[in-house]
Amino acid sequence: MNSVFYDAMRLSLQVSAVATALVVVIGGMCAYFLAMCRFRGRDIIDMALTLPLVLPPTVTGYYLVVLFGRGGLIGRYIYGLTGWSPMFTWYGAVIASFTVSLPLMVKTTRAAIESVDSTLIDASRTMGHTEFTTAFRVILPLAKRGIIAALVLSFARAMGEFGATLMVAGNLPGKTATMPLAIYSLAGGGQWAEANMMVIFLTALSGIFLYLANRYGAKLI
Amino acid sequence: MTGLEVSLEKRTDTFHLCLQWEIGNELVVILGESGAGKSMTLKMVAGLMRPDEGMVRINGRKVYDSTDGTLIPARLRRIGYVFQNLALFPHMTVYENILYGASSAHRLKGDVLRGDVMDMLCQFHIEALAGKYPREISGGQQQRTALARALIGRPELLLLDEPFSSLDNTLKTQMRELIKSIKTDFDVPVILVTHDLIDAYSMADRVIVYHSGTAAAIGQFNELMANPLSDAVKRLVDITPYMTILDKLRTDRIQTHSSTG
Numbered sequence: 001m002n003s004v005f006y007d008a009m010r011l012s013l014q015v016s017a018v019a020t021a022l023v024v025v026i027g028g029m030c031a032y033f034l035a036m037c038r039f040r041g042r043d044i045i046d047m048a049l050t051l052p053l054v055l056p057p058t059v060t061g062y063y064l065v066v067l068f069g070r071g072g073l074i075g076r077y078i079y080g081l082t083g084w085s086p087m088f089t090w091y092g093a094v095i096a097s098f099t100v101s102l103p104l105m106v107k108t109t110r111a112a113i114e115s116v117d118s119t120l121i122d123a124s125r126t127m128g129h130t131e132f133t134t135a136f137r138v139i140l141p142l143a144k145r146g147i148i149a150a151l152v153l154s155f156a157r158a159m160g161e162f163g164a165t166l167m168v169a170g171n172l173p174g175k176t177a178t179m180p181l182a183i184y185s186l187a188g189g190g191q192w193a194e195a196n197m198m199v200i201f202l203t204a205l206s207g208i209f210l211y212l213a214n215r216y217g218a219k220l221i
Numbered sequence: 222m223t224g225l226e227v228s229l230e231k232r233t234d235t236f237h238l239c240l241q242w243e244i245g246n247e248l249v250v251i252l253g254e255s256g257a258g259k260s261m262t263l264k265m266v267a268g269l270m271r272p273d274e275g276m277v278r279i280n281g282r283k284v285y286d287s288t289d290g291t292l293i294p295a296r297l298r299r300i301g302y303v304f305q306n307l308a309l310f311p312h313m314t315v316y317e318n319i320l321y322g323a324s325s326a327h328r329l330k331g332d333v334l335r336g337d338v339m340d341m342l343c344q345f346h347i348e349a350l351a352g353k354y355p356r357e358i359s360g361g362q363q364q365r366t367a368l369a370r371a372l373i374g375r376p377e378l379l380l381l382d383e384p385f386s387s388l389d390n391t392l393k394t395q396m397r398e399l400i401k402s403i404k405t406d407f408d409v410p411v412i413l414v415t416h417d418l419i420d421a422y423s424m425a426d427r428v429i430v431y432h433s434g435t436a437a438a439i440g441q442f443n444e445l446m447a448n449p450l451s452d453a454v455k456r457l458v459d460i461t462p463y464m465t466i467l468d469k470l471r472t473d474r475i476q477t478h479s480s481t482g
Binding site: 117119120122123124125126127128129130137138141142 | 268298308311312
């Protein structure tokens with residue numbers, strides 16, 4: 001393996017792993033509350049969380065620049081406090097991957113939680129168990145297959161992320177150039193052998209992810 | 222145990238439930254056609270559905286009162302509930318299902334808790350099934366597991382929502398005997414919802430007849446059948462003549478004896 005391939009693969013795995021970990025925690029909580037709680041504005045929150053799924057990645061990326069750029073709505077406070085900005089760093093790539101994977105996690109996990117028989121949840125409550133215990137002993141174990149499928153899909157989406165990452169993190173070899181970005185550069189530079197290797201690797205990886213998602217979430221997706 | 226006092230009102234888009242009744246330490250059967258509000262009443266008593274107005278008192282303890290805002294959540298009402306579909310946790314074994322029913326309400330831990338679960342398994346003759354999952358046992362065994370799970374927390378009230386609907390006649394007869402013995406052994410008021418007159422005839426200390434969201438008649442089964450004052454009871458008697466019940470019950474008993482003998 002040459003260093004371009006190795007750097008891009010290491011960076012892709014690093015960014016995707018961190019983004020997926022965040023997506024599992026934050027997306028899982030969002031999915032749980034959307035599935036279990038009835039409150040005003042639920043549909044609006046659901047729509048906002050789903051938007052990155054349908055928006056062009058460059059539009060999502062543009063919003064992230066507006067939010068996290070040095071003078072952005074959130075970025076200015078980060079920069080003011082730390083003198084640092086996530087733009088054009090691998091953290092920016094994590095933010096982009098997180099944003100585009102979040103809808104997959106929320107939608108799939110929510111469907112899995114909503115598919116749990118509500119009488120099982122009621123039964124747990126009448127036995128004296130708290131909402132917390134009911135969630136961790138009844139709801140989440142029964143929704144496990146859907147959550148695993150959501151995790152796999154989110155990781156796959158993070159691995160394949162291109163447009164938003166390009167907007168937020170740029171395409172800096174060894175620093176922010178994940179595999180999809182490296183393929184773009186290699187193909188543009190006529191380095192077909194390296195590009196082929198990465199394309200085959202990503203295709204194989206995506207195939208494995210889809211197989212796992214289908215195996216675990218066949219009833220949900 | 223002193224019983225249950227219920228005075229409730231609930232409106233939905235298509236239904237209006239308005240009722241008032243109280244029971245003592247007895248086995249009461251709520252009888253009525255589908256959609257009369259029987260299961261809805263159980264859910265409101267258990268705290269799984271919020272009434273619009275009214276009051277619920279279990280053993281003298283107020284668990285819901287719309288006038289002063291009292292609303293005790295389901296988990297603190299100390300109610301045993303057997304759902305129509307039994308609601309056994311499919312990812313837990315029979316032993317784990319009963320342990321889960323005990324672990325919160327009992328406040329017991331370790332060997333004492335496990336011993337209690339084993340006692341309950343023996344009492345319901347399901348000790349040999351402890352390691353099996355609900356899908357691996359029969360309908361009657363699932364019923365016993367659900368009852369054991371509902372009772373291990375020593376509830377102040379046992380609610381049974383059409384628990385026999387999926388059983389054959391032989392098993393139904395056995396389960397009726399079991400529930401009558403539970404009433405005695407556990408000294409707990411029992412409310413059983415059904416649309417089957419045989420259940421009411423063979424088990425009930427008293428019967429509450431529901432009709433269109435109201436408690437149309439309350440009394441002993443024989444009295445209600447012999448003297449059906451309300452239209453709802455008359456309709457029940459018309460649909461299922463009294464003698465048919467006796468014939469059906471006799472047939473069930475013969476079947477039970479022949480299958481157990």
